[in-house]
Amino acid sequence: MSTSTIILLCILGFIVLLVIFAISIYNKLVQLRNRFKNAFSQIDVQLKRRYDLIPNLVETAKGYLSHERETLEAVIQARNSAASANQKAAADPGDPGAIKGLLGAEAALTGAMGKFFALSEAYPDLKANQNMMQLTEELTSTENKIAFARQSYNDSVMTYNTARETFPNVLIAGPAGFQEAQLFEIENQQEREAVKVEF
Secondary structure, three states: OOHHHHHHHHHHHHHHHHHHHHHHHHHHHHHHHHHHHHHHHHHHHHHHHHHHHHHHHHHHHHOOOOOOHHHHHHHHHHHHHHHHHHHHHHHOOOOHHHHHHHHHHHHHHHHHHHHHHHHHOOOHHHHHOHHHHHHHHHHHHHHHHHHHHHHHHHHHHHHHHHHHHOOOHHHHHHHHOOOOOOOOOOOOHHHHOOOOOOO
């Protein structure tokens, strides 16, 4: 074999190794992106459950809080906004704008639910209602599941973002369209407190 043939084979071998390495990085990034999207789907399931419970809570409370119509309507409106934002985020969990929109809608819902529960404290008959107690227990359980799902999602996002930003992965991630994923963070300290559902 001539020297030029050996050099050509070495160059081709090096190129093949680079391509295999790039494919390996790409596949790993796809795997990590799918993992955080799956983690978001777990949040989505629990949020939908919560959105289904809220109208039942409001309906149960209507008879007791009939003159508090504004509060009840605010809860339903906040619930509908959060459900809409959740649908948008669930369609593309990799879209940071959709996740931020969901976080804002969830903050508004948490505030409305806080006012609802604070108001309902003044009605002993409502607190003693068996249906209301069962719904609040289910809501508390759902809130706990949401917290665990958020933690899992944030862990997956951190792993994905770290892999996306490290060298040499960053050389593949940018041109291949792997965008930074948004953590499910609560920025306002008041919003960090879970909805209190004490009855």
